[in-house]
Amino acid sequence: MSPTARKALIYLAIAVTAFVFVLPLWWAIASSFRPNDAMFADLFPFTPRALLPEPFTVEAYVAIFERGFGSIIANTLIVAGLTTALGLVVNALAGYAFALFEFPGKSAVLGVVVVSFMLPFEAIAMPLYSVVSQLGWIDHVAALVVPSVANGLAVFLFYQFFQQVPKDYYEAARLEGAGWLRILWSVYVPLSLPTCISAGLMLFIFQWEAFLWPLLAMPAQQFKVIQVGMAAFQDQYTTAWNQLFGAAVITALIPMLLLIPLQRYYVQGLAGSGIKG
Amino acid sequence: MNRSPVALLVLTLAPALLGLAIFRAYPIGLALYESLYTTIAGERTFVGLENYVGLLTDSGFWKSLRVTLWFNLIINPLQVALALALALMFVQKLPGMAVFRLMFLIPIGISLPVAVIIWRIVLLPEGFLNGALGAIGLGPYRFLTSPDFALYSIIAIATWKGISYWMIFLVGGLQNIPQEINEAARLEGASAWQRLWLVTLPLLRPTLLFVLVADITINFLLFAPVFMLTGGGPRGSTNVLMYEAYKSGFVFGDMGRAMAIVVCLVAMLLVIVAIQFRLLSSAPAREGK
Numbered sequence: 001m002s003p004t005a006r007k008a009l010i011y012l013a014i015a016v017t018a019f020v021f022v023l024p025l026w027w028a029i030a031s032s033f034r035p036n037d038a039m040f041a042d043l044f045p046f047t048p049r050a051l052l053p054e055p056f057t058v059e060a061y062v063a064i065f066e067r068g069f070g071s072i073i074a075n076t077l078i079v080a081g082l083t084t085a086l087g088l089v090v091n092a093l094a095g096y097a098f099a100l101f102e103f104p105g106k107s108a109v110l111g112v113v114v115v116s117f118m119l120p121f122e123a124i125a126m127p128l129y130s131v132v133s134q135l136g137w138i139d140h141v142a143a144l145v146v147p148s149v150a151n152g153l154a155v156f157l158f159y160q161f162f163q164q165v166p167k168d169y170y171e172a173a174r175l176e177g178a179g180w181l182r183i184l185w186s187v188y189v190p191l192s193l194p195t196c197i198s199a200g201l202m203l204f205i206f207q208w209e210a211f212l213w214p215l216l217a218m219p220a221q222q223f224k225v226i227q228v229g230m231a232a233f234q235d236q237y238t239t240a241w242n243q244l245f246g247a248a249v250i251t252a253l254i255p256m257l258l259l260i261p262l263q264r265y266y267v268q269g270l271a272g273s274g275i276k277g
Numbered sequence: 278m279n280r281s282p283v284a285l286l287v288l289t290l291a292p293a294l295l296g297l298a299i300f301r302a303y304p305i306g307l308a309l310y311e312s313l314y315t316t317i318a319g320e321r322t323f324v325g326l327e328n329y330v331g332l333l334t335d336s337g338f339w340k341s342l343r344v345t346l347w348f349n350l351i352i353n354p355l356q357v358a359l360a361l362a363l364a365l366m367f368v369q370k371l372p373g374m375a376v377f378r379l380m381f382l383i384p385i386g387i388s389l390p391v392a393v394i395i396w397r398i399v400l401l402p403e404g405f406l407n408g409a410l411g412a413i414g415l416g417p418y419r420f421l422t423s424p425d426f427a428l429y430s431i432i433a434i435a436t437w438k439g440i441s442y443w444m445i446f447l448v449g450g451l452q453n454i455p456q457e458i459n460e461a462a463r464l465e466g467a468s469a470w471q472r473l474w475l476v477t478l479p480l481l482r483p484t485l486l487f488v489l490v491a492d493i494t495i496n497f498l499l500f501a502p503v504f505m506l507t508g509g510g511p512r513g514s515t516n517v518l519m520y521e522a523y524k525s526g527f528v529f530g531d532m533g534r535a536m537a538i539v540v541c542l543v544a545m546l547l548v549i550v551a552i553q554f555r556l557l558s559s560a561p562a563r564e565g566k
């Protein structure tokens with residue numbers, strides 16, 4: 001095979017893969033703009049018109065918000081925002097301590113922190129229910145926020161970054177009489193903005209995508225977050241296909257709005273989790 | 278502001294370490310503890326290892342374990358292989374690649390429940406996939422309600438959602454392989470296929486291993502698709518252990534059995550993480566980083 005033919009073949013394979021990959025999503029977006037009774041039109045027999053939003057209507061989106069999806073979005077933004085803000089402070093402080101101070105047992109403690117993020121949250125969700133009910137937090141927003149604030153991966157990302165900052169900066173600031181909090185705030189934090197974004201995105205997306213834990217921790221479902229809200233929506237309006245698609249599209253859209261401009265930082269954060277303790 | 282280092286250490290470390298201790302470590306201990314108890318009519322009684330012994334003689338548990346293992350045996354190699362294929366495409370330098378790269382990345386921004394909802398409608402008997410298959414004279418199939426198809430449909434959904442994420446790690450690994458090595462192999466007359474098997478894959482081994490193990494830990498604990506789509510059915514064909522534990526504890530109120538299952542799952546996972554550390558620390562060190 002000539003190099004050109006080979007290139008063309010690779011190109012074709014990539015294009016077909018990419019197209020097939022996004023096809024279900026495309027159909028979902030297009031169909032969310034159709035009236036419900038036209039959802040499956042153009043499929044039997046199959047015509048490419050099935051991939052177009054026609055007849056075009058936004059009735060699905062109007063109906064979703066009339067059914068309270070707006071407050072579900074607001075709830076999730078509150079939970080994810082609080083977790084991100086608290087998580088950045090708590091985990092950056094710990095990363096700072098690990099990077100700057102020596103103390104007995106440091107490497108062992110750091111090892112435990114690393115192992116803690118290797119074990120997914122799902123593994124401990126059910127026993128965590130017992131912990132949180134001992135604290136009396138079942139059906140309280142605290143149950144969603146507080147357990148997710150301390151995050152081993154975020155600690156590790158900050159530790160890694162702060163370690164690379166030359167110690168001279170710290171020493172110089174010390175000599176000028178600055179306290180540790182001031183040094184952290186005015187020397188380390190401004191330098192670590194990319195790490196703050198990586199860790200913040202991670203904490204935010206984690207909460208946005210949480211499903212099992214909010215399902216267990218909020219049995220009364222007075223305060224619904226988005227993934228569970230969407231699943232409940234699916235049970236309740238089984239055949240409102242266009243609305244289900246609309247809810248799915250909105251749920252996917254919000255993290256995408258953050259991820260697309262900040263994808264570099266997100267990937268850096270992921271790469272951090274791939275670094276072997 | 279001149280605190281002693283000890284006070285300073287406590288102040289900075291305490292919030293994160295306490296959080297990890299209470300909400301990560303303690304639940305593991307609590308699961309062990311509660312798996313030794315049984316709750317009958319709100320009365321908690323110590324029963325020792327009875328919950329575990331019960332599992333051993335419980336055909337429901339064994340069937341669920343078989344489903345979990347079969348599911349993982351298929352989905353993990355499949356996801357890693359497809360993620361690798363995507364990564365190899367992702368790093369190609371061809372015109373228009375920026376658009377394709379973006380398309381490859383899209384499922385990362387989609388949560389598993391969103392993927393489930395989209396695919397649930399795509400897979401309906403009257404849905405998109407059956408429509409497209411009908412155009413070539415196949416189907417319609419009951420992808421989600423037939424015991425022959427349901428588990429594989431869940432595998433397809435989780436794979437579609439998951440592989441972009443794993444692709445990112447593999448792209449990172451591929452980019453760490455020095456260009457000169459591949460170039461040298463090419464000059465020696467190695468074909469593209471030989472270069473993949475003899476140069477790229479051996480150098481990518483640590484990354485592949487990490488992705489495989491991380492993927493296994495995710496898929497061992499897969500829950501949302503089973504909960505949202507099949508409820509473990511039809512006829513138990515998708516009843517993975519994570520869902521079996523959930524049903525035990527939160528539907529039938531048998532927390533002891535639920536915790537015993539969770540302990541078994543976490544034990545299996547810790548073994549996997551331990552193997553990961555063992556294998557990765559003996560692997561040749563990666564260049565750069």
